[in-house]
Amino acid sequence: MSRLQVWTRDLGMGARFAFGGGREGWIRTLLTGVGVGLGVALLLISTAIPGALAARYERGDARSTMHSDTADAPGPDTLLIARIGQTYHHKDIEGHMVRAEGPDAPLPPGLKRIPGPGEMALSPALDALLKTSDGALLRERLDGPVSEIIGVPGLVGPGELLFYLGSDTLAKNGPDDYRVERVTGFGYDADREGLDPVLMLMVVLTFVALLMPVAVFIATAVRFGGERRDRRLAALRLVGADSRMVRRIAAGEALAGSLVGLVLGTGFFAVGRSLVASVSLQQRSVFPGDLDPAPWLAVLVALAVPAAAVAVTLFALRGVVIEPLGVVRTARPSRRRIWWRLLLPLIGLGLLVPLGGRGNDHGRFNQWQVSGGVVLLLVGITVLLPWLLERCVGKMSGGPVSWQLAVRRLQVNSGGAARLVNGIAVAVAGAIALQMLFAGVEGDYTEETGEDPARAAVAVMVNRRTDADMDGLARRIAAVPDVTRAVPLTSAQAARQVPATQETITLTIGTCDALGEVATLDSCAEGDAFVLTGAPAPSPQDPQGLFGGAAKPGDELFVGNVRGYASDMGETPEPQKWTVPAAARTVPSRPDPRGQLRTGLLVTPSAAPKEIGDFPDAQIFVQVDESRPDALDRARTAVFKADPFVTAMTLRHTKEAAGYSSIRTGLFFGAVAVLVLIGGSLLVSQLEQLRERRRLLSSLVAFGTRRSTLSLSVLWQTAVPIVLGLVLAAGVGVGLGAVLMGMAAQPVRIDWASVLGMTAAGAGVVVVVTLLSLPPLLRLMRPDGLRTE
Template sequence: MRFALAGGREGMVRTALTAVGVGLGVAMLLLAASVPTARHHRDERTHARIDVNLDDRAIDASDHTVLISDIDTVFRGKEIRGRMVQQEGSAAPLPPGVRRLPRPGEMVVSPALRRLLASPGSHLLRERLAHPVAGEVADAGLLDPGEYVFYLGGSHMVEGVGDTRRLDHFGKAYPRKPLSPELVLLGIAGIVVLLVPIGVFIAAAVRFGGEHRDRRLAALRLVGADRRTTATVAAGEVALSTLAGTALGAVLFLTGRQFAGLVEIQGLGVFTEDLTPEPVLVPVTVVAVFMLGLLVTRLSMHKVVVEPLGVVRRSGGTTRRLWWRIALPVLGLVLLRVIVQSPAGLRGGSGVVLVAVGMLALLVGVTAVLPWAVDRLTRLCGGFGPLSWQLALRRMQLSGETATRSVNGIAVAVAGAVALQTLFTGLAHGPADGAAPTAHRAPSSHTRTAVARLAAGAGNTAAYAPVLAATPGVREAVGFAELSVNPPDGGFTRTVRVADCAQLRRLASLPSCSDGDAFLTTPVGMDRAHDVTTWQAGMTLRVGADGPGWRTPRITATVPVTSADPPGDAAERILLATPGAAGPTGMEDAVGTIRLTYTTTIEDVQDRIRTTAARLDPSFAVDFPGRPEKDTALDGIWRALLAGVAAVLLLIAASMLLGALEQIRDRARVLAVLSAFGTRRRTLAGSVLWQTALPVGLGLLVAGLTGTTLGGALLGIVGRPMVHDWSALLATAGIGAVASVGVTLLTLPTLWRSTRPQGLRHE
C-alpha cells in the first residue's frame, strides 16, 4: 500500500485518479442498491392514497365519510391528477399529505403544480384551474417531487352520479400481482444493462495508470521479486485505491442524495428518503468492488510476470486471437435462443438466471471483441494518411488496451441501450391480434375529433355545446346523451345516442324526424361480417352492467352516418333516438356527451378545449380518440430504465474523460518533444481526437450489432416480432459522436500544458 503513494506527485495523481473512478462507480452502485427501497416507498404512497372502495361493502353517509370523484386533466402532455372532494362531516378522512379538506371552490395543490401554475406560458392552465389555492399537498401524498396533483373542494355532489363515490378512509393494502413474462424480461434486461457498464467502468478505473504500474512492477521483477511478491504488491496498490474510492463513493452518494428531490430524469423523480440502500446490499457492494479490483489486477499481471523486459521496453505486444473472444457472445446466444425458449421459463428462478447469464455473456463479449477490432484496424490502416492520423494509430498500436479500456464502458452501455430499445419497441407494438379493421373515414391532415363527457348527466349538453364550439380551433360541437346497454344474458355492449332532431341530423342523414323516432345507423364502408350488434324493436336490454331494464323503441329507418360522426368509432350499428323514443329511463342514465371537430393548426388547441370544458364544469372529461393508450406498468418500467441508462451514460462519459486525461499525462514528455521539434498543436489535438473517435466508432458498430442481436433474442423468448426504431438507434449512435468531440475539447487545456518546454524534464 505504501508503494501506491510512492513516486511523488505522479504516484499521488495515479492513486487519486483510480480512487475517483472507483468512487463514481461505487456511488452508482449505492444508487442501484437504493432502487428496492425507492420502489417500496413509492408502493406505500400509492397504496396509502387509493380512493376507491375495494371492500365490496356499502358505506353510509356519516361524520366520518367524504365524497370524491376523478377530475384528472392533461396540460401540454403533462398528466395532472385531480380529485373533487366534499366532506360529509367534521371527522371526514383526509387524503395523505392534505392537512384539511378544501372548502367548495378552493383547491390544494402539489408544490410542482403550484410552480407550473406560476410559470410563464401556463395561462391556459391557470384559466382551467382558476380556484384559490388553500394549501399544498405534502410528500406523503405524492409519488415523487415532480408529480402534479390537486384536490378541489366540491358541493352538491351525489354518490353514484358519474364516478362520485363515498369513502370512510383512504388507502388499501393488497398483495402484489405477479408481473407478466414481458415485464419480467424487461426488468431482467434493465438490471443487467445498468449494472454491467458500471462493472466495466470500475474495472477500467482500477487500471488507470496501468502502464506506469506495469513498468514499476516489472522493475521489481527484474531486481529479484518472485511472482507472488509482485502480485502481492499489485494487490496492495489496488486495495488502497479501492478502499479510498469506496469511501469517496459513499461521500458522493450521501452528498448527491440531498439534492435528489431537485433532479428529474424522463419524468421520474425520488424523495431524499427514498435513496436509502438496502442494508444487505451495502456490504455486498463493497466486497464486490474490492474483489473486482483484485481480479482485474491479477488478470492484468500476465505481461509483467511472463515478459518483464517487454514491459520495460514498451513492446507492441502480440496479435490478439479472435476465437475465444467470440465464444462469450456465442454462449450467450445459445442460452437465450436454445435453452430458454418460452415465456414460461421466466416464471422460475432457473429461467431468470439463464437469461441474466446469457445477457451478461453477450454484453461482456463486447469488451472482448472490441480490442481485437481496434488492433486489426490499426494494422490495416497504418502507413498512410495525415500526420495526426498516423500519430493516433501508432499510439493505439503501442497501447491498444489503454485505447479501448475507457471505450469499453460506452460500448457496453450503448449495446445495452440498443437491446432495451429493441425489446421495448417490440413489446409496445404487441403481437398481431387479427382484429377486424375499424370502419371510418380518413380524417384530413389537420382535422381531428374530441369527446367531452359530463358524468353528472345530460341536462346541460345543449347549452354547453355552443360554448365549446366557440373555442378557437373548434369547427363543430354536437351535443347528445350516450347510453350503454347490454343484453340480459350477456354479450356485446351496444350504444344509444339520444338528442333532438337538430342534433341527430348532424350525426346522420335523416329522411324526416320527429320526437319519438329512432334510427339505426350504418357506418360508411362497414363490413357486415364484423358487425356483432342486433337491434329489434321491443327487445329488453339492461342499462350499464347492472342497471334497470330498457326497451328498444320502434326503429323508424336505417340511415348512413355523416362526416360529423368521429373517425375511430367501432364498426357497429349505433341507435340514434329522440328523447321521446329513449323514455325517462334512458334519459336518466345517459351520459352527457359533446363531439368536437377541431383543427390542429391552432396552437395548444387541445389544451384550449380542456380549459373551456373545465370552466363550464370541472367534472368534464375530455378525450382525444386516436391517442395511443399506454401500458402503465410497461411505461413505468421503461421510464425507470431510461433514467438509469442516462445516469450510466453520464458515468461512462466521465470514464472516457478520465481515460483521455490519463493518456495525455502518460504521454506528456513525448508530446513536449514533438512540440519542441515543431509539431503544430492542431496536429496533436487531431491525434487525440482520432484516439478517442476510432475506438468509439468501432465500439458503437460492435455495440449496435450486439444490442440488436440481444434485443431480437429476448423478443424471441416471448414470441414477439422485432421492430426497429431507427431514429432511436441513430440517436444512440450520436451519443458516441458527441462524447468523442466533447472529451477531446475537455482535454485540450491539459494537452496545451503538456506541450510546454517544462515537459521535457525527466527524472
C-alpha cells in the same frame, strides 16, 4: 512472517505509494478514485431503485379508496370523495373533490384538514406550476384559494401534480351513483399481479445491460497509470523486491484507489440523491429519502469493488515481466489469440438459445441463466475488441504524419486504446439489443384504440347524472378561441315494451352536422330521421350486445327509462311513447371519433321525443386548431367550469400496457444515467492517458512538430478504436437482440432506426468528450512539460 502478515505489509506499502508517492502518485490515485466513484454511485443508485419504487407504491396505496371501508348513509366519520382528474399541457393532474359529512371524517394522507368549500389543497409541484407563467391557463381552471400544501405522505413523488377541492354541494345520489364514494378511511392492501414472463425478462435485461458498462468502467479506472506504475515497480525490483512482492504492492495501490473511489462514490451518490427531487421524467419522480439502498446490497458493493480492483490489477500484470532494469512489456508483444475470446460469447449463446420460442406461454425464464448469457455476450465485446483492434491497426501504414503517429501509438499499445472504448461498446450493444426487443414486443403491449384524433381531439363525456346543460356546454366550448368545432350528440334507450327484458334500441339525437359523425348521410335537413344499418359485434362499452336492437319506420317505441331504474329522488320515471317517423331513411353506420359503430335510430332535434327522461348519455366531440396548443386547455377549462364531473377524454390512436410503459420509462431513466457515466468516465480516462504522455507530447513540440498535427493524431487515436468498437457493438447487439426476440417468441426483425440511433448516441458522447479534452491537450504540449523533479 506469516502469509497474512506478508500480504498486509505489501498491500500497506502499495497504499503508501498511492497516497505518498508525490504529485504523480496522488493525481493517479485521485483519477482512479473519480473513475471508480462514478461507477460506485451508479451502482448504489441502481440498488436503491427497487426500494424507491416500493415506497411510491406504498404511498399511492395509502391514499387509495379502492376497497376502502364505505358507509351507506352519512355519519360522523364519513367522507364523500369523487375523482376529477385533469389534463394540462399533455400532463395528467390527479384531482379529487371532497366533502366531510361529520367531524370525524377521515383525512386524506398528507393533509392537516379537509379543504373548505371552494378551497384547494395542492401538491408542491402543482403549486409551483400555478405560480409560473406556464401555468397561467391552469390558474383559470383551478382558481380557488389554497388551504395547504400536501405533505410527503400523500404524494407518490415530488413532481406529482395533485389537488383536493373542497365542496359543500357534493352528494352521493343513491347506491348506483358511482361517481362519488362515501368512505370511512383510506388505504388499499394491494395484491399486485406479477409481470408476465416477457416483461420480467425485459426488467432483468434492463438491469444487466445498464450495469455492465458500469462494471467495465470500474475495471478500466483501476488500471489508470499502469505504465508509470510498472516502471516504479521495476525500481523496487532493483532494491530487492521479488516478482510476487511487486504484484502485491501493485494490488495495494489499486486497493487504495478503489477505497478512495468508494468514498467519492458515496459522496457522488449523496449529491445525486439530493438532486433527484428536481428530476421528473414522463411525470415520474422519486423523493431523495426513497433512494435508500438495502444494507446488504450496499455492503456487497463495498466489498465487491475493492476485490474487483485487486483481481483486475493482478490479471493485468499476468503478461508483464517486471525486472530490475525495466519492464519487458516495451518489447513487441505476442499476437493475441482468438480462440478463447470466442468462447465467452459462444457460451453465452449456449445459455440463451435453448430458451428460444418460450414467450409468455411456457412459464418464467430462468433469471440466472438469462443474466449469465447476456453478461457473457457483453463481456465478449471487451475481449474481442483488443484482438480486432490489433489485427486492423497492424496492417496500417502510410498517410499523413498525424495518421502515422496515431497508428504507431495504437500498434504499440492497442490494449489501452481498447479499454478506453470498451464501456461505450458494451453500453451500445446492450441498448441495441433492448431496443430491438422493445420494438419486437411492442405490438403485444400496445393496442389500437380505434379513436381518430384527426376528427376530434377530445371527447367530452357528459355523465347521465350531471347537472350540465349539454347544448349550453357545447356552445360554451365552441366559443373558446381556436376551438374549430364542438359537436354534441345525445343518446337515449328505446324499447318495444317496458320494462325492457331484451335488447334495447339506441336513439341518437343531434343536428345534421353531428349525425354526420356517426353515419354516412347523402342529405340531411332538420326534422329528418334515419335507421342505421349494420349491427356491430359487441364492443367494450357493450360487451353483451344489449344496445344493438333495430327498428323500422312507423314502429311504436318507449323512450327513456325503459329498464325501470330509480331516479335520484327514489322515484321511477315513466318512459315516453314515441313513433318512429314514417319518412325515416336507411343509412349506413360510420364509426364515430371514438371508434364506436352505432346501431339503432338517428333523429334531428325536431323529430326527437319531447322528453327522454333522466337517463340520457351525451358526448361532445371537440376539434381544435392544432397550431394553437392552448386551445385544448382552454376547452378543458370551459368543461371544468361547467361541471367538474364532466370528463374531457383525450383521443389517441394507441395505448400502452401500464407495465410495458413503466419498464420503458425505467430504461430511459437508466440510459440517461449510464450516458452521463460514460461521458464522465471517458473524459477521466482521456485526461489520464494524455497526462501519461505529457513528456512525449512536449518533446515532439520541442522538436518542431506542429500542435495541429499532434491534436489530429490524438483524435485519430480515439476515432479508430471507437469506430471498430461501435461496429463490433452493433453486430453483437443485433445478434443478442435477435436471440432475445426469439426467446420472446417474436419474429426476428432488425430495427435499423434503433441500431443507428444507439450507435450515433455512443459516437456523439465520444465526440463531446474529445472536444472537452482538447484544451487540456493544448496545455500539455507546452515546453514546461519536459520539466522533471
